Amino acid sequence: MRIRIFLLAFLLGVISLSGAKAATYDEIMQRGNMVVAVYRDFPPFSYRQGENVVGIDVEVAKAVCQRMGLKAIIREQTAGETVSDDLRNVVWKGHYLEHNTADMMLHIPVDRDFMLSNSEAAIFAPYFRDRLAVVTDPEQISSYQGLDDFFDHKVGVEMGSLADQYLLTIHDGKLIDHVVHYRGLTKAVDGLFKKDVAGVMGVRSEIEGALSAQDRKYRVVPMTLPGLFNGEWVLGMAVKSSNRQLANAVEDVVAALIADGTIPAIFKSAGLAYIPAYEKQ
Amino acid sequence: MKFNTLLAGAVSVFALLASQTVNAKSVTDEDISNSAKATDQVVTNGLGTQGQRYSTLDKINPATISKLQPVWAFSFGGEKMRGQEAQPLVQDGTIYVTGSYSRMFAVDVHTGQKKWQYEARLPDDILPCCDVVNRGAALYDNLVIFGTLDAKLIALDKETGKVVWKKDIEDYTGGYSYTAAPLIVKGKVITGVSGGEFGIVGKVEARDAKTGELIWSRPTVEGHMGMLNGKDNGITGVTNASWPGDLWKSGGAAPWLGGTYDPETNLIYMGTGQPGPWNSHIRPGDNLYSSSTLAIDPETGKIVWSYQTTPHDGWDFDGVNEFVSFDLNKDGKTIKAGATASRNGFFFVLDRTNGKFISATPFVSKITWAKGYTKDGRPEYIDDNRPGAPTADGQKGKVVFSAPSFLGGKNWMPMAYSQDTKLFYVPSNEWGMDIWNEPVSYKRGAAYLGAGFTIKPLYDDHIGVLRAIDPSTGKIVWEYNNKAPLWGGVLATKGNVVFTGTPEGYLKAFNAKTGAEVWKFNTGSGVVGSPITWEENGEQYVAVLSGWGGAVPLWGGEVAKQVKDINQGGMLWVFKLPKS
Numbered sequence: 001m002r003i004r005i006f007l008l009a010f011l012l013g014v015i016s017l018s019g020a021k022a023a024t025y026d027e028i029m030q031r032g033n034m035v036v037a038v039y040r041d042f043p044p045f046s047y048r049q050g051e052n053v054v055g056i057d058v059e060v061a062k063a064v065c066q067r068m069g070l071k072a073i074i075r076e077q078t079a080g081e082t083v084s085d086d087l088r089n090v091v092w093k094g095h096y097l098e099h100n101t102a103d104m105m106l107h108i109p110v111d112r113d114f115m116l117s118n119s120e121a122a123i124f125a126p127y128f129r130d131r132l133a134v135v136t137d138p139e140q141i142s143s144y145q146g147l148d149d150f151f152d153h154k155v156g157v158e159m160g161s162l163a164d165q166y167l168l169t170i171h172d173g174k175l176i177d178h179v180v181h182y183r184g185l186t187k188a189v190d191g192l193f194k195k196d197v198a199g200v201m202g203v204r205s206e207i208e209g210a211l212s213a214q215d216r217k218y219r220v221v222p223m224t225l226p227g228l229f230n231g232e233w234v235l236g237m238a239v240k241s242s243n244r245q246l247a248n249a250v251e252d253v254v255a256a257l258i259a260d261g262t263i264p265a266i267f268k269s270a271g272l273a274y275i276p277a278y279e280k281q
Numbered sequence: 282m283k284f285n286t287l288l289a290g291a292v293s294v295f296a297l298l299a300s301q302t303v304n305a306k307s308v309t310d311e312d313i314s315n316s317a318k319a320t321d322q323v324v325t326n327g328l329g330t331q332g333q334r335y336s337t338l339d340k341i342n343p344a345t346i347s348k349l350q351p352v353w354a355f356s357f358g359g360e361k362m363r364g365q366e367a368q369p370l371v372q373d374g375t376i377y378v379t380g381s382y383s384r385m386f387a388v389d390v391h392t393g394q395k396k397w398q399y400e401a402r403l404p405d406d407i408l409p410c411c412d413v414v415n416r417g418a419a420l421y422d423n424l425v426i427f428g429t430l431d432a433k434l435i436a437l438d439k440e441t442g443k444v445v446w447k448k449d450i451e452d453y454t455g456g457y458s459y460t461a462a463p464l465i466v467k468g469k470v471i472t473g474v475s476g477g478e479f480g481i482v483g484k485v486e487a488r489d490a491k492t493g494e495l496i497w498s499r500p501t502v503e504g505h506m507g508m509l510n511g512k513d514n515g516i517t518g519v520t521n522a523s524w525p526g527d528l529w530k531s532g533g534a535a536p537w538l539g540g541t542y543d544p545e546t547n548l549i550y551m552g553t554g555q556p557g558p559w560n561s562h563i564r565p566g567d568n569l570y571s572s573s574t575l576a577i578d579p580e581t582g583k584i585v586w587s588y589q590t591t592p593h594d595g596w597d598f599d600g601v602n603e604f605v606s607f608d609l610n611k612d613g614k615t616i617k618a619g620a621t622a623s624r625n626g627f628f629f630v631l632d633r634t635n636g637k638f639i640s641a642t643p644f645v646s647k648i649t650w651a652k653g654y655t656k657d658g659r660p661e662y663i664d665d666n667r668p669g670a671p672t673a674d675g676q677k678g679k680v681v682f683s684a685p686s687f688l689g690g691k692n693w694m695p696m697a698y699s700q701d702t703k704l705f706y707v708p709s710n711e712w713g714m715d716i717w718n719e720p721v722s723y724k725r726g727a728a729y730l731g732a733g734f735t736i737k738p739l740y741d742d743h744i745g746v747l748r749a750i751d752p753s754t755g756k757i758v759w760e761y762n763n764k765a766p767l768w769g770g771v772l773a774t775k776g777n778v779v780f781t782g783t784p785e786g787y788l789k790a791f792n793a794k795t796g797a798e799v800w801k802f803n804t805g806s807g808v809v810g811s812p813i814t815w816e817e818n819g820e821q822y823v824a825v826l827s828g829w830g831g832a833v834p835l836w837g838g839e840v841a842k843q844v845k846d847i848n849q850g851g852m853l854w855v856f857k858l859p860k861s
Contacts, residue, residue: 039725039726040406042725042726045726076406078406078407078408079724079725080408081724082722082723082724082731083722083723083724083725083726084722084723086725089408095408096363096412096413097382097403097407097408097409097413107725107726108726109723109726109728111721111723113720113721114721114723130726130727132728159480159531160480160558160724160729161724161727161729162727162728162729162730164558165558165560165563165671165729165730166730168526168563169562169563169670173525173562173563173565176525176526176528176563177525177526178526179526179527180527181480181527181528181530181531183455183480203726203727231728233723233727233728235726
């Protein structure tokens with residue numbers, strides 16, 4: 001609560017500090033590297049494998065930098081209470097504990113309202129689409145029909161996630177006793193494997209990544225929230241708003257990496273379906 | 282003569298080097314028991330474990346205070362400034378004080394010369410929520426003990442600053458931290474834990490102060506198992522009695538401000554934080570023991586009684602604020618009472634032997650969430666003013682105005698109680714908050730349902746109010762209005778003086794009976810620490826930290842406008858009233 005409030009207040013605030021000085025496009029190209037921030041402990045996008053930070057976002061960052069002739073310096077960032085916090089801490093101001101910012105951050109929602117309320121950051125280069133989904137264990141629920149199935153079973157969620165908030169409130173809270181909270185979606189999917197729960201609701205990409213890591217082929221069903229928003233969102237990248245020249249350059253590179261199949265291949269090699277940010281209708 | 286002194290000096294230096302810890306005066310259980318009365322040292326947070334922050338010194342009084350003058354000032358140095366919320370300790374010629382960013386300093390009390398400095402090496406993946414403050418240390422034996430932002434408890438040799446033991450209070454990667462001053466009770470060091478994120482569970486723990494070995498652990502959320510000497514020691518409360526589903530497993534209730542101890546009842550009093558998740562509509566029930574005062578047996582860690590200041594908290598009204606023991610004179614009787622000024626705007630008086638409710642009276646001018654308290658000590662909620670459940674309909678939703686704001690009628694800053702005037706001196710703030718549902722929020726790359734908050738002052742000309750409150754009636758005897766929010770602790774003395782600091786940089790003194798301002802000194806940055814007083818060579822001293830920070834400047838809205846021009850700092854100021 002404290003963290004969330006602090007964040008929001010910051011956004012709304014009159015504290016108009018200019019923040020840390022960001023390296024310009026020219027400076028980045030001249031020094032030959034780009035510092036790219038990814039979330040810490042966030043499989044399948046960015047996580048530790050021994051000493052190395054690996055994952056889809058790390059591969060995307062490296063592909064972008066390589067195409068620009070730059071060395072990618074990957075920086076892990078602990079997630080704050082909201083993405084707006086992360087933008088402030090990583091992209092445009094720096095956290096008060098370590099004031100330096102990264103040149104760019106991945107996995108930032110491309111959403112008009114969100115962009116308007118985070119004008120200190122430039123958000124661009126949508127590179128995939130994500131959504132809420134449900135995975136069920138076929139041995140416990142032979143043919144998943146919908147959330148009402150969980151009146152007879154347990155369903156796992158990541159603590160504090162949209163799935164958590166949603167399941168605790170639907171049917172006037174009657175599902176509460178069936179919802180099992182986990183610290184992270186990977187642990188929730190582990191609970192599914194152990195049959196502690198019959199299903200898991202959460203972010204599609206993270207569920208697919210957790211299934212793929214254990215080589216399981218459970219069915220993942222897109223989840224819509226009846227009567228509410230459609231449960232989908234688009235992810236892109238962010239730089240400090242004064243650095244649009246960098247954003248423009250990266251945007252072109254990302255478009256090319258999607259068109260030539262590089263980014264889709266990164267998703268597929270991690271065991272995920274690649275869903276483009278915007279489907280051609 | 283001169284030669285002799287030199288020689289003797291040389292010999293004693295040699296002796297000192299040979300057996301430094303033996304020569305140093307250690308802090309005993311008796312020192313701690315006497316800490317409310319001893320005037321030649323300050324060995325506990327709160328000037329006594331009861332937390333009254335009252336001194337029997339009276340040389341500094343309204344008639345003499347104009348002569349109070351600075352003796353020296355000591356800079357914490359480095360680039361690390363931000364909020365300095367600690368209370369200094371004074372013992373055996375040394376001042377021990379913690380600074381922001383988990384630093385500790387030992388300074389010669391006479392000269393201001395630094396003896397040693399310890400800086401905790403903080404991991405680069407911590408993400409503190411609410412500034413990088415530390416609220417002070419504890420002294421015991423030859424040790425000075427303090428906690429760090431990465432949730433470690435560190436005991437240093439108080440003569441050398443070298444680490445004697447170091448223990449994890451919790452795993453910081455799970456969102457835990459530590460900022461409070463530890464409490465010493467009969468050879469044990471008592472700690473709570475901080476944690477702002479959803480998913481943590483609060484706990485109170487006792488360790489052997491000399492070794493750091495864990496003796497007992499008491500979770501503050503019902504359903505969790507306690508521990509004594511490595512064995513199970515009964516669960517806290519009754520599982521699922523006041524929480525739905527498995528939400529008790531992540532219920533919050535962090536006792537992040539530490540506690541007080543009353544030797545007369547032999548009880549530790551700990552306040553607990555708000556329950557999680559913040560949306561109260563999905564956790565119907567009282568959500569024990571969130572937003573409560575707990576009385577804990579120091580030998581076993583068992584909860585002897587509890588009182589919940591805000592049952593089913595939906596406003597972030599932590600119940601962490603200090604519970605101060607005092608003798609209440611009411612209807613011709615003397616009651617062993619305790620008082621706490623809650624974030625929720627009410628001043629509570631309880632029977633400290635059994636937790637029985639005596640009274641709850643407003644100490645701020647506007648409270649929107651409850652009309653008052655019943656005789657049984659239950660709040661009479663105003664249901665319309667409870668923040669709504671977030672929805673995913675893409676609308677901003679209704680804006681609810683709520684007072685006090687989540688920063689509270691009173692926040693962490695400790696109040697004082699005068700044994701002469703029988704009044705409490707409460708640093709309070711007059712502010713409310715707008716709350717609404719955000720149409721769209723994101724957390725680590727995924728959509729979620731968030732709420733928006735912004736804090737607003739209630740009045741144009743002031744936010745902070747220092748109030749003198751009569752605990753027998755709840756009546757406010759006097760008030761001092763301050764433009765910026767008050768965020769520092771209070772000290773009362775037998776000299777009929779009350780000290781507190783302001784964000785504008787002043788250490789101020791007031792006539793304890795009338796509230797008339799009798800002295801002020803600008804320290805150069807905001808004062809958000811807690812002042813102390815003691816006596817050296819027949820002269821009365823006062824010390825306080827200067828260094829603006831804490832939660833207030835991290836906020837936006839209207840409040841930020843009032844404090845944005847205050848410069849940061851990091852300075853220990855020492856004053857005295859000269860003999861002549």
